[in-house]
Amino acid sequence: MRIAVVGTGYVGLVTGTCFADMGNDVWCVDIDRRKIDNLRRGVVPIFEPGLEEMVRRNAGQGRLRFTTDLAEALADAQFAFIAVGTPPDEDGSADLRHVLAVARQIGRLIDRHLVIVNKSTVPVATAARVRRAVRGELVRRRKGTVPFDVVSNPEFLKEGDAINDFARPDRIVVGCDSERAAGLMRQLYEPFVRNGHPLLVMDVASAELTKYAANAMLATRISFMNELSRLCERVGADIAQVRRGIGSDSRIGMPFLYAGLGYGGSCFPKDVKALVQTSRQHGLRPLILDAVEEVNRTQRAQFIAAILSRFRGAVRGRTFAVWGLAFKPQTDDMREAPAVDIIGALRKKGARLAVHDPVAMATARAVLGDRGIDYVPDAYDALRGADALLLLTEWHQFREPDFSRMKKLLKRPVIFDGRNQYDPAQLRQLGFTYHCIGRP
Numbered sequence: 001m002r003i004a005v006v007g008t009g010y011v012g013l014v015t016g017t018c019f020a021d022m023g024n025d026v027w028c029v030d031i032d033r034r035k036i037d038n039l040r041r042g043v044v045p046i047f048e049p050g051l052e053e054m055v056r057r058n059a060g061q062g063r064l065r066f067t068t069d070l071a072e073a074l075a076d077a078q079f080a081f082i083a084v085g086t087p088p089d090e091d092g093s094a095d096l097r098h099v100l101a102v103a104r105q106i107g108r109l110i111d112r113h114l115v116i117v118n119k120s121t122v123p124v125a126t127a128a129r130v131r132r133a134v135r136g137e138l139v140r141r142r143k144g145t146v147p148f149d150v151v152s153n154p155e156f157l158k159e160g161d162a163i164n165d166f167a168r169p170d171r172i173v174v175g176c177d178s179e180r181a182a183g184l185m186r187q188l189y190e191p192f193v194r195n196g197h198p199l200l201v202m203d204v205a206s207a208e209l210t211k212y213a214a215n216a217m218l219a220t221r222i223s224f225m226n227e228l229s230r231l232c233e234r235v236g237a238d239i240a241q242v243r244r245g246i247g248s249d250s251r252i253g254m255p256f257l258y259a260g261l262g263y264g265g266s267c268f269p270k271d272v273k274a275l276v277q278t279s280r281q282h283g284l285r286p287l288i289l290d291a292v293e294e295v296n297r298t299q300r301a302q303f304i305a306a307i308l309s310r311f312r313g314a315v316r317g318r319t320f321a322v323w324g325l326a327f328k329p330q331t332d333d334m335r336e337a338p339a340v341d342i343i344g345a346l347r348k349k350g351a352r353l354a355v356h357d358p359v360a361m362a363t364a365r366a367v368l369g370d371r372g373i374d375y376v377p378d379a380y381d382a383l384r385g386a387d388a389l390l391l392l393t394e395w396h397q398f399r400e401p402d403f404s405r406m407k408k409l410l411k412r413p414v415i416f417d418g419r420n421q422y423d424p425a426q427l428r429q430l431g432f433t434y435h436c437i438g439r440p
């Protein structure tokens, strides 16, 4: 089938590449010329395991092409996937500027049937706004009879495992009010549901809400565990044991049940905020979601407070080594990463930071700049002479480090572990002062 994917970021590039890999003809479109030029040369702008090889293979075989020209991509397309960003507006609601701009552009270009698919995470009623935007342009061109469908097809991939999530999804959600579009979507996604997982066709509003509901539920689990971790610290319980205890219940399950520095990234924070706003706009008080946000916000602040308290507030002139900058492992995405707040707060108090991340150094530098921060290519070199190590992202390589080497390099054997990676008893025995989350 012939597909245009508009917006070639984390979601657009993975979507386009996975469709091409199934034999479809795909154009990926972006307004960022540098990104498109790089992709044409096989340079993938993000870190996502397996993606670069797949992009090169499909581009090499002529099924995956890149352009800044939407007209070129739409020339014979059957589908246009909108996968542009929907960042939070000033009040937290989703900013639909990019989505609606693409919709208007599509309306200025099409002359025959097209299925327009909202892949971006967008609030309820966005499909209707996209439809109006496209229709408005068609009418202006006196082409009001050109048929098109607007479908909601939210994306559930997670960064770091995006290809696997896209190619073998737990489910595919299609919100649709036309049989024709539903049939085409089924045909397009048929190779992705051979694992027996469902393709769920539903009304558009339910599909749009499903995406927010999924992210809000996962964010709720994280904030729930973080709230419990605070109680654990007061009563001498261990949140890791509590997690084992409740996670083995099949009604609860283990994933997304970790206490730590709270959720970050490009989706949970903005999607929880957007759902809060949608609820407010409809006259509701989102009690649970307000609490989820509050716990998340204060979780980072508590971690910073613990560090300051250990040094009696005097961190000026001290150096902190940081392992991990990305909002989670296996990605270089720094959006809403706890590291940004934690490093920012310590720097403001006059501390220096020696930071290391296996893949996110460049993206981190773009966000944090150079003032007060040394970006150290080797994890152990970052420890040299530091007053403490802050573990902020749970990359695998930090799980079993060489503790005796660490102890020799650090000025003081102090670890603040925001991800509960180590065994408190073992670290005490090795002579470390070990601070973690919700464990005695």
Ligand SMILES: NC(=O)c1ccc[n+]([C@@H]2O[C@H](COP(=O)([O-])OP(=O)(O)OC[C@H]3O[C@@H](n4cnc5c(N)ncnc54)[C@H](O)[C@@H]3O)[C@@H](O)[C@H]2O)c1
Pocket (backbone or CB within 6 Å): 006, 007, 008, 009, 010, 011, 012, 029, 030, 031, 032, 035, 083, 084, 085, 086, 098, 101, 102, 119, 120, 121, 122, 155, 156, 157, 158, 159, 266, 267
């Ligand atoms: N990142 C994730 O893990 C994830 C997962 C599921 C859903 N989503 C949702 O998918 C959407 C995209 O997220 P992302 O992380 O891929 O964003 P991103 O910022 O990585 O990519 C968006 C891309 O769209 C491009 N763009 C903006 N306006 C454009 C236009 N008019 N024409 C062409 N290109 C344009 C930008 O240049 C950018 O490259 C968001 O709504 C997000 O909430 C993201």
